[in-house]
Amino acid sequence: MSSKTNILMTGVTGYIGGSVLARFLAHPDFPSFNITTLVRSPEKAEKLKALGVEAVVGSHSDEKLVEALAAKSDVVIAMADADNYEAATATLRGLKKRNAETGTTPIFIHTSGTGVLADNAKGDFHTETIYNDADPDQIESLPDTQLHRNVDLEIVRADKEGYLKSYIVLPSTIWGIATGVLVEKGIQNPHSLQVPLLIRASLDRGRGGMVGTGKNIWPNVNIEEVADLYIVLFNSICTNAPTGHGREGFYFGESGEHTMYEVGKAIAEALVALGRSDNPEPSTFTPEEINKYFEGSTYLGTNSRCRANRSRAIGWNPVKTKDDFIASIKAEVEALARK
Template sequence: MSGTKTSFLLTGATGYIGGAILARFLAHPKAHTFQFTVLVRDPAKAEKFEALGVKAVVGSHSDAHLVEKLASEADVVIAAADCDDLGAATATLAGLRKRHALGVVPIFINTSGTGVISDEAKGAFAGDLVYDDSDVKQIQSIAPTQMHRNVDLAITEADVEGYVKTYIVLPSTIYGIATGQFVDAGIQNPHSLQIPALISAALDRGRAGMVGEGKNLWPNVEIHELADLYAILYDNIVENADLGHGWNGFYFGASGEHSLLDVGKAIGEALVALGKSDNPEPTTFSQEELGKYFGGSYLGSNSRCRATRSLSIGWKPTKTTSDMLASIRPEVEALIHKKAKVAA
């Protein structure tokens, strides 16, 4: 690493995952040896980051030249913005290639997602195929046409070329309302995507819903425990010279598993308790509703995995699916409050 501090570039710092990762690293025992730079679009949020001791650059992830420049100045890049942004990944890798030319072997920790192993169940069945992050051949067998896969492959190929060590974290359904200094400062989104999307749809239609019969299965992970995985992975990277990377650097972020029906029932129960529905049982989304609320039947897929490699490096999540289901009512309450505030 260069100089007296390790230079980090973090993308997605105002987002749900990125903000949680940044907060976790700034609470690290060695945080005084870290220098973080974040890339943000909003100048006002950039000023708030600076006030909290984080260097902020105003710009867009679509500005390839800027992303490349910032990556070329970083010892470590943690990408937590858009896992399908191949342009940003390509620019990041170009910058890290330049960093390598200076005699540094940079680290790239990218955020993907277990959507890469999803199927087309449409809620009709619980899939039997379970992916294990320690099974390299199985990870390599994932079709290049799967979502997120083109970015994952480009990053892994860069590791094969040898100018960067790459690691890919694949979160599952993330839940829980994020907390911390960046949420308090109004610069981090505290909410996830999947479950809040289901809640928003339920509030709009007055009834909880599901894709098909809701039999499909997904893993889940709590937001702060997911952030722990990034910090633990980083510690392992710098402390264990034998730690694998590239194809041996895939890490599932998953600690529980749920069916879409379970989530639908929990949303339905919360709606009834809060006077927003008269029936707790979820009903099947129509094709029109799937297009309106979600742009398709993606949430009806199976995405099953085991986080064997993640657990092997010392990640110890304690939250379970029961915690995930218990987190749904607070999410419903938060969204109702938000809608009321907007209406007012």
């Protein structure tokens, strides 16, 4: 019997997952890991195998496949889709089998997001409500209908049943263009979601923009430091250090806060510097633009405020600040403008 730790990872061709896998490839215990990845692209699967990991070609919508892969895993790290309920519950079924067959308690590290905290501010105000990941009662006060919550709750329920230990990582607005071996090999998407979405809309309309007056506040975190958080968490679990799980297993990824006006302003100024706009002030997206660029959603006008106290308590030590984030936007605008 292999004494290696079987680790299943999803989303490794993505922004978060690629950065996390790169960290595992460089982990001092890498020789004792059997890493299996689930990817959709056969070409990328071949490239991943060349890096020393298993790659199964398939979709996480294939519930039977996900269940079977999870049933062979000691650790599952899900980084593909915070909201895919079927993929998450198939993983739970697989891990339940693992527990029944081996008597061990597998680990499930799932990626959610601080979008779970979003309100309906439409850019018009900032909230004073700040969530603390070390306060499970406050997290449980979130309505079940919040974004990501249906999946997170199933996972916490499974932990309570006792057949696995669950850890939910909730990154905020992740920023920075990812680098590293998976980007170099053309495996990983190097761009984040939220700010690039705003940048693409702003490039199209020729001016920086915001929902409402952009008074709403979001937390931010650098992509390298997000990858650190997964590793710090994994190491903490593996060394049996005190590491909250289940209802006490929420880990925010946050190292600063910004208003969406500040982001719109940085994009507006970068567009002027590139000669793609003549106005360094962001303007309010019209209802037509909200439909065109954001599928009618005013999500970018919400507040999501939190403090990553539990993440810091296990040794995560992000040093990047709001200013670093705002300063990074120019390079992101330049990169996306070239595409």
